[in-house]
Amino acid sequence: MGRLGRLTYDSRSYSVYTYDAAGNITSITTRPPPTLDINGDGSSNSTDTLLVLRYLLGYRGAALVAEVTLGAGRPDAASVETFLHDALSEYDLLGRSVPAPVATIDGLILTRIMLGIPDAALLTGINLPAGAQFNSSALIRDNVNTVFGTNF
Numbered sequence: 001m002g003r004l005g006r007l008t009y010d011s012r013s014y015s016v017y018t019y020d021a022a023g024n025i026t027s028i029t030t031r032p033p034p035t036l037d038i039n040g041d042g043s044s045n046s047t048d049t050l051l052v053l054r055y056l057l058g059y060r061g062a063a064l065v066a067e068v069t070l071g072a073g074r075p076d077a078a079s080v081e082t083f084l085h086d087a088l089s090e091y092d093l094l095g096r097s098v099p100a101p102v103a104t105i106d107g108l109i110l111t112r113i114m115l116g117i118p119d120a121a122l123l124t125g126i127n128l129p130a131g132a133q134f135n136s137s138a139l140i141r142d143n144v145n146t147v148f149g150t151n152f
Helices: 046-055 076-086 103-114 137-148
Strands: 002-004 007-011 015-019 025-030
Touching: 002 025, 002 103, 046 076
Parallel strands: none
Antiparallel strands: 002 007, 007 015, 015 025
């Protein structure tokens, strides 16, 4: 489980726990499992990783979805933004103590994974931050596959 301020997210059960000031659970919200199908078209591919990367770089609105085919599940920029905002901690591929995905690290690694780059080259030119729980190509790839239910 990773703590998010007064929230805890348990990626194994897809539940978000909200706490009061005394540390008592005040609510539990269960959400659907995370997915790499960002554009809502039913598949995970390079279009989806482009959307993640753009979002992490700060693109919003029309710039986020420019030249991207959107699916029925997320038919406009607003629905893509909401989806990515709500799932943002999932894109922390390195397992930081406070999830904070970074485009130049997490976005680039996710892009490489989804494009089929092998472990030997996955982290080439990338400096992992101190404290990363997943700090090797194999561990990061396994984390992505575990969180998103994929087989990259």
